[in-house]
Amino acid sequence: MADVVRFASMGTRVELHRFGAGEDDALTAAQRAIEAVDNALTIHRPSATTALNERLMAGQGAGIDDPLLFDALVAIEELQAATLGLFDPAADRRFASAGWSAIAFDRNSARIEASMPVALDFGGFGKGFALDRACAVLRAKGVVSACLSAGESSIAVVGEHPLGGGWPFSIPHPLRPDEILVELELIDESVSISSTVGAGTAAPERAAMIRPIDATIVSAPRCSVAVDRLGAHAEAMSTALLVADEAQAECLLHGDRTRRFLFDFPRGAAIPINQPG
Amino acid sequence: MTEKDFDLSRRSFIDRVLMATAGAGMAAAVPWASAAVGAAPLAKSDRVRLGVIGTGDRGRALIQNIAKTRNCTVAAICDNFELHLAKGRALVDPSTRTFTDHRAMLDAGGLDAVVIATPLDLHKRHSFDAFDAGLHVWCEKAMARTIDDCGAMVKRTQDSGTVLQIGHQRMFKPTYLNAVKRAKEGEIGAITQIRASWHRQSSWRRPVPAGATDRQINWRLYRDSSAGLMTELATHQIQVSNLFFDAVPTRVMGSGSICFWKDGREVYDHVALIYEYAGGRKLIYTSLLNNARYGCEEQIQGSKGTIEPELGRIYQELPPKELALLRMQADVASGHKRAVPIGGATWFAELPVTTPGEPLGWGEYDETMLQFEGFGEAVRTGKPLPGLLSQAYSASVASLLGEQAMDSGQILNWPTSLVAI
Numbered sequence: 001m002a003d004v005v006r007f008a009s010m011g012t013r014v015e016l017h018r019f020g021a022g023e024d025d026a027l028t029a030a031q032r033a034i035e036a037v038d039n040a041l042t043i044h045r046p047s048a049t050t051a052l053n054e055r056l057m058a059g060q061g062a063g064i065d066d067p068l069l070f071d072a073l074v075a076i077e078e079l080q081a082a083t084l085g086l087f088d089p090a091a092d093r094r095f096a097s098a099g100w101s102a103i104a105f106d107r108n109s110a111r112i113e114a115s116m117p118v119a120l121d122f123g124g125f126g127k128g129f130a131l132d133r134a135c136a137v138l139r140a141k142g143v144v145s146a147c148l149s150a151g152e153s154s155i156a157v158v159g160e161h162p163l164g165g166g167w168p169f170s171i172p173h174p175l176r177p178d179e180i181l182v183e184l185e186l187i188d189e190s191v192s193i194s195s196t197v198g199a200g201t202a203a204p205e206r207a208a209m210i211r212p213i214d215a216t217i218v219s220a221p222r223c224s225v226a227v228d229r230l231g232a233h234a235e236a237m238s239t240a241l242l243v244a245d246e247a248q249a250e251c252l253l254h255g256d257r258t259r260r261f262l263f264d265f266p267r268g269a270a271i272p273i274n275q276p277g
Numbered sequence: 278m279t280e281k282d283f284d285l286s287r288r289s290f291i292d293r294v295l296m297a298t299a300g301a302g303m304a305a306a307v308p309w310a311s312a313a314v315g316a317a318p319l320a321k322s323d324r325v326r327l328g329v330i331g332t333g334d335r336g337r338a339l340i341q342n343i344a345k346t347r348n349c350t351v352a353a354i355c356d357n358f359e360l361h362l363a364k365g366r367a368l369v370d371p372s373t374r375t376f377t378d379h380r381a382m383l384d385a386g387g388l389d390a391v392v393i394a395t396p397l398d399l400h401k402r403h404s405f406d407a408f409d410a411g412l413h414v415w416c417e418k419a420m421a422r423t424i425d426d427c428g429a430m431v432k433r434t435q436d437s438g439t440v441l442q443i444g445h446q447r448m449f450k451p452t453y454l455n456a457v458k459r460a461k462e463g464e465i466g467a468i469t470q471i472r473a474s475w476h477r478q479s480s481w482r483r484p485v486p487a488g489a490t491d492r493q494i495n496w497r498l499y500r501d502s503s504a505g506l507m508t509e510l511a512t513h514q515i516q517v518s519n520l521f522f523d524a525v526p527t528r529v530m531g532s533g534s535i536c537f538w539k540d541g542r543e544v545y546d547h548v549a550l551i552y553e554y555a556g557g558r559k560l561i562y563t564s565l566l567n568n569a570r571y572g573c574e575e576q577i578q579g580s581k582g583t584i585e586p587e588l589g590r591i592y593q594e595l596p597p598k599e600l601a602l603l604r605m606q607a608d609v610a611s612g613h614k615r616a617v618p619i620g621g622a623t624w625f626a627e628l629p630v631t632t633p634g635e636p637l638g639w640g641e642y643d644e645t646m647l648q649f650e651g652f653g654e655a656v657r658t659g660k661p662l663p664g665l666l667s668q669a670y671s672a673s674v675a676s677l678l679g680e681q682a683m684d685s686g687q688i689l690n691w692p693t694s695l696v697a698i
């Protein structure tokens with residue numbers, strides 16, 4: 001038996017495919033979990049995050065009441081450290097000094113303060129974080145085989161492929177779609193793909209990749225891929241790789257060369273892709 | 278076509294109308310349709326005797342349709358232009374009386390009703406004269422050249438206790454009836470917008486034969502006799518919109534221009550209007566004469582789907598599927614395992630959906646014929662087909678109000694002084 005739900009959330013198309021065992025309402029419950037994360041972390045309509053941003057931009061501290069936002073901040077603090085500070089949801093192209101370093105988050109008191117006006121944009125992290133929640137719900141509901149996608153750049157799988165073994169994915173070359181950059185097999189893992197080129201990067205709501213060190217926009221043609229047990233970690237890592245300089249990239253890739261990839265394309269290869277808008 | 282074939286196709290046509298009108302709420306939504314299909318066939322000698330005024334293009338099409346009915350007959354024809362009268366004569370029994378003056382036809386008697394297919398500005402005069410002669414009237418759309426004249430026609434038929442029926446054939450067309458039924462059953466959800474267009478690639482100018490004047494033949498292009506695209510084309514579609522919204526507009530705004538055919542015509546060759554309905558619903562209407570790409574259609578847009586009655590299609594709103602994942606599903610089902618390509622676009626514009634949709638209805642037989650069977654029944658019983666005149670009145674008023682909105686550049690509210698039906 002296979003079933004699927006499709007819906008729009010987090011500014012993208014979400015699909016949840018379940019194969020075999022599990023409770024009847026597993027997919028619906030997973031959908032609710034994703035929508036709950038979107039409701040808490042979105043900056044495109046009023047949410048716990050926009051309320052927090054208003055205070056931080058006004059130079060005020062704030063208590064974090066929303067449990068999802070709290071968990072997200074805890075994860076971000078860890079990922080900040082794990083990515084040499086390169087994954088930074090507070091980076092702002094207007095102010096080089098703005099960023100997570102301006103933020104003091106105290107888990108014990110659930111309070112956040114900032115030394116200058118900052119605003120959080122969870123971007124891709126939110127998608128990975130939401131998929132993690134959905135995977136947890138599916139497992140709790142007895143699902144042993146599922147594939148979740150939030151847009152085509154964030155994928156998570158539960159268990160093994162329905163025919164056994166890993167879930168095979170291939171990542172096409174963003175500029176030459178007939179070529180494959182890398183093939184991966186996933187079991188109980190997530191993959192995140194970040195790119196400065198290719199279809200979709202010119203989309204109006206797609207936040208530009210900002211290098212936290214100097215607040216410049218990364219424009220070199222580049223694509224990064226990261227696999228991790230957790231989607232939130234995969235997202236943070238692929239973002240960090242995309243904005244890393246050579247030494248930083250070497251350091252991050254060194255952590256796991258079979259699960260992290262960075263592809264630099266020659267500048268001339270970056271044919272702009274026109275998107276109707 | 279043999280008699281038997283005719284009976285079969287007629288039967289299947291009537292069956293389609295019956296099926297389409299059978300649903301819950303349909304008797305209230307389109308009461309005229311079921312009344313029309315129920316019309317009793319009459320012996321030749323008992324048929325309702327019609328005198329046709331105007332044997333131009335439309336008048337002749339009507340004559341041919343009347344001939345197919347089982348309760349009406351053309352007893353006389355009239356046209357003040359000999360060439361057109363001769364063309365009409367060729368379609369009727371040689372014993373049919375012909376006239377060049379409609380008053381002479383009315384005075385000659387022997388009629389139960391008249392059929393008016395003359396230019397728009399003459400509809401009022403011809404119908405008044407018929408009412409005064411104690412006759413019922415079937416009149417082509419639109420009703421009349423002004424909103425006041427439309428109201429006067431309604432008033433006159435009410436006062437004289439006659440039947441007045443206006444020729445909006447879509448109200449009898451099985452695909453439309455079926456579309457209304459499916460919309461009523463909630464298949465396309467809450468309807469919030471209708472996008473309608475009538476786009477043509479034609480000057481709309483007819484060659485003027487010897488013995489005729491340009492204004493006589495091309496009456497559609499001059500303001501005295503027509504509101505152009507609004508009364509000739511938009512009326513049909515505004516009526517469809519009113520039917521699906523189950524309301525009349527609350528106000529209208531628009532822009533009209535002579536944009537392409539600058540050939541001395543007086544009516545707009547390009548109109549764009551928004552008709553608002555209660556609750557923020559809208560009809561967005563365009564008509565033009567120099568591009569036929571999107572043709573004639575009403576796109577009835579609901580929260581769950583879209584109906585396009587001219588194309589006869591219904592479309593469901595479906596979240597877009599990721600093709601790669603769809604293929605994975607199919608692979609698994611067939612015991613296949615192969616790599617799923619990912620990392621493509623996460624964003625795409627909402628391009629027009631080009632899937633074919635589902636067929637909505639069936640081929641058509643002849644709704645124009647059915648209009649006359651309904652009319653024949655109404656004349657015979659003295660009872661107008663329920664609901665139809667008020668539909669027609671609203672559609673005519675709306676088309677003329679649209680003309681005024683474009684002429685004045687103002688947003689115009691629905692008139693409060695209309696005749697109650």
Ligand SMILES: NC(=O)c1ccc[n+]([C@@H]2O[C@H](COP(=O)([O-])OP(=O)(O)OC[C@H]3O[C@@H](n4cnc5c(N)ncnc54)[C@H](O)[C@@H]3O)[C@@H](O)[C@H]2O)c1
Pocket residue numbers: 330331332333334335336355356357358361377378379393394395396397399417418419444445446493494508509
């Ligand atoms: N329901 C539809 O789909 C549809 C389609 C086409 C036309 N129409 C309507 O039919 C009507 C006629 O349109 P048409 O295309 O046939 O135009 P047309 O010009 O071909 O025909 C009008 C006819 O009326 C005749 N006429 C004019 N003044 C007359 C008078 N005083 N007495 C007798 N005859 C007179 C003309 O000589 C002409 O033959 C219009 O109201 C038009 O809107 C409806």
